[in-house]
Amino acid sequence: MSPRKRKPQRADSETPPDEKNPQSRTEPRPTPPPDSQPVARLRIVGLNAAERPTPEEPPSPPPPPSRRAEDEKWDPYFSRRVRLLDFLAALILGVVAFFAVVTTYRGFGHSWDEALYLRPAAAAGTWVWDLLRGDRSLLEESAITHAWGVVATGDDPLHPEVAPIPKAVIGLAMTALSGYGIPEMQAMRLPIAGAFALTVALIYLIGARAFGRMGGLVAALCYGLMPRVFGHAHIAASETLFALTLILFTWAYLAGVKRPFMAVWCALAFALAVNTKVTALLLPLPAFLWGQIYHRRDYATNAFFMLFIAPIFAWLLWPWLWYDPLGNFSEYLRFYATHQSTAVFYMGQKWGYIYGPPAPWHYPLVITAIGTPPWILALAILGIASAWAHCKSRSVPMFFFLMAGAFIAVCSMPKAPKYDGERLFFGAFAFLALLAGGGYEWFVEGIARRTWVPAMLRRWIRPLAALLFFICVGVGVATIRWVHPNELNYFNLLVGGPKGAYERGFETSYWGEAVNEEVIEYLNSLTKPGTKFKPLALNELAFQNLQGWGLLSSEGVYAAATEPFDYYILQVRQGFFGNLERALHYGAEPLRTFSAQGVPRIQVFAGDALTKPPRRPEKTPSPAPSQSRTDTTTHTLGNGTSSTATQTLAISPAVKGDEPTTAATADDKRTTPPVARDPALREIPSTVPETRRTDRSFPTDTATSEPVL
Numbered sequence: 001m002s003p004r005k006r007k008p009q010r011a012d013s014e015t016p017p018d019e020k021n022p023q024s025r026t027e028p029r030p031t032p033p034p035d036s037q038p039v040a041r042l043r044i045v046g047l048n049a050a051e052r053p054t055p056e057e058p059p060s061p062p063p064p065p066s067r068r069a070e071d072e073k074w075d076p077y078f079s080r081r082v083r084l085l086d087f088l089a090a091l092i093l094g095v096v097a098f099f100a101v102v103t104t105y106r107g108f109g110h111s112w113d114e115a116l117y118l119r120p121a122a123a124a125g126t127w128v129w130d131l132l133r134g135d136r137s138l139l140e141e142s143a144i145t146h147a148w149g150v151v152a153t154g155d156d157p158l159h160p161e162v163a164p165i166p167k168a169v170i171g172l173a174m175t176a177l178s179g180y181g182i183p184e185m186q187a188m189r190l191p192i193a194g195a196f197a198l199t200v201a202l203i204y205l206i207g208a209r210a211f212g213r214m215g216g217l218v219a220a221l222c223y224g225l226m227p228r229v230f231g232h233a234h235i236a237a238s239e240t241l242f243a244l245t246l247i248l249f250t251w252a253y254l255a256g257v258k259r260p261f262m263a264v265w266c267a268l269a270f271a272l273a274v275n276t277k278v279t280a281l282l283l284p285l286p287a288f289l290w291g292q293i294y295h296r297r298d299y300a301t302n303a304f305f306m307l308f309i310a311p312i313f314a315w316l317l318w319p320w321l322w323y324d325p326l327g328n329f330s331e332y333l334r335f336y337a338t339h340q341s342t343a344v345f346y347m348g349q350k351w352g353y354i355y356g357p358p359a360p361w362h363y364p365l366v367i368t369a370i371g372t373p374p375w376i377l378a379l380a381i382l383g384i385a386s387a388w389a390h391c392k393s394r395s396v397p398m399f400f401f402l403m404a405g406a407f408i409a410v411c412s413m414p415k416a417p418k419y420d421g422e423r424l425f426f427g428a429f430a431f432l433a434l435l436a437g438g439g440y441e442w443f444v445e446g447i448a449r450r451t452w453v454p455a456m457l458r459r460w461i462r463p464l465a466a467l468l469f470f471i472c473v474g475v476g477v478a479t480i481r482w483v484h485p486n487e488l489n490y491f492n493l494l495v496g497g498p499k500g501a502y503e504r505g506f507e508t509s510y511w512g513e514a515v516n517e518e519v520i521e522y523l524n525s526l527t528k529p530g531t532k533f534k535p536l537a538l539n540e541l542a543f544q545n546l547q548g549w550g551l552l553s554s555e556g557v558y559a560a561a562t563e564p565f566d567y568y569i570l571q572v573r574q575g576f577f578g579n580l581e582r583a584l585h586y587g588a589e590p591l592r593t594f595s596a597q598g599v600p601r602i603q604v605f606a607g608d609a610l611t612k613p614p615r616r617p618e619k620t621p622s623p624a625p626s627q628s629r630t631d632t633t634t635h636t637l638g639n640g641t642s643s644t645a646t647q648t649l650a651i652s653p654a655v656k657g658d659e660p661t662t663a664a665t666a667d668d669k670r671t672t673p674p675v676a677r678d679p680a681l682r683e684i685p686s687t688v689p690e691t692r693r694t695d696r697s698f699p700t701d702t703a704t705s706e707p708v709l
Contacts, residue, residue: 077396094201101193107485109516113237115542125171148320165276166238188236195244196233202247207437219437225476231487239426245273260301267305271313286402294395344419345574348505359418364411370495375472380432382439404431486596498597514601527553532561537576568605
């Protein structure tokens, strides 16, 4: 047996490392990608100490934040998106607002501006309707002047100085609805109700993006529950349409800041606003100021389109400008620049017209403060405080503040006209409502973040705040029902309500909408063939329109009536009171007075009311006590005018003053303080013709040596 051969063993130095120690088996190192960062390795003596260390490179900067992340940090408005639920909520709010208006038309008479707009609107609406049906002959200059007027002087019956959008919208509604049995006065008002509904819906959508859904709901309800705003939604005039164009402009301008292609819509909305009311020309001031402060790199496209494209849109939408754009538009601006300042009664004194300068600078602030429900006013003030508190982190609330402030500030200028309550700065109220939504959210968030609030109660803060708000909404609805149909002359508790405003020297009526169904029914009961009525402080054209519609008896004579009159119809618009109006209101006994909340709105007097003994004094803004029955007496008048006149009869009517009684007796012991003095001695001319006889207890004003009219 041969011995077994043994295989020769290899030396350790010849043993492959993989077989000797499998764990030391090395694999090829993967090549790192070129853009990857080198990984720092730990150097261990004996293992990799001989390797050359890899130098560490500085970390690359993080990628820039996305545009959406930047917007989220800067302002939630630009990051929030409108969801389907928001559109449904806006639709519900708009529908409710529309039907709230159209179901409460009763009580709103034919107003001053509605009578002014009727004929121009009918002509413009017919022109647009026929043009849409294909009549190209209407594009000729003669056809345009026939439908839109010739000169903007105020004397043209088609009134080209009235912007085209209100005339076209109202006229189209009258033309389109004429064959459906809808009364003409209601047909001309329906598009205004639609504009009000759209404004409420858009305010919700904008407010929801700026402050969340609850903030948007608060803003929309605050706007809809402002009594004066709700009242304007019943009137076929330009105010409600103007508010809609402002909200459209706000949406388009904010969209154009982040999406340049939306600047076209911004220009179109600006053109619509200009073609609705002349005060829209100031929109670039707050818009450009806000853009320069907050979005300097992003608003240039909006500015370019507003300055250069919007005029083209405005020209295309205004047929009266087609054949002479520069000449007619300069005439339009000249009319408003030189237009007389309408008289107004403010704080016991007459302002404007022949009484001196317009009302003081604080008129818009005071009217806003006393003409807005207190709970809405408080939320708006909180919203203004919130906008300033977050002015460095949120830009959109400051946009709302600048827009509201622009209208109030321009109207507060010394030479700016101030009359008719809030009409001339009506555009501010939509933005005050948006600020109220922001104020609500700021207040709720501020309470929830307070450390002194127990954790258990924090989750109940929002439900409790919502409950409190809806209680305020219920109060707002009850307030509107209480003041209806006198919403346009609403005054809050800060001035003592409408009666307190009347006693403190504020104008408590101005637009003639108080000549409603109740007044018309009474006038018809007085009417016999040839009965002559004299409207005072009212638009006689409104009575002509009412007769044309068959609402007012055609047997009566109104606009063409001459003396002697059978009846006087007086609207208690103190700013338009001449001496005849004051003598009737403060001295004569009315046949009937139509009041609201204890304040007279319309009074009907017999034609011989001033020849009868005066009525007993009543509580009104009182003059200083008179001294003698037969002596020359100095009266401090209710409108503030101090005049000297010889008093000859104890029953003579008031001379140059809003006196609560027509004459002073020897034992008159009135002690109420006088009101503010009027800087002018002359009085507004009465609407009675100058040929009226002056021997029927109408005294002569010895201060001016003219018959008192």
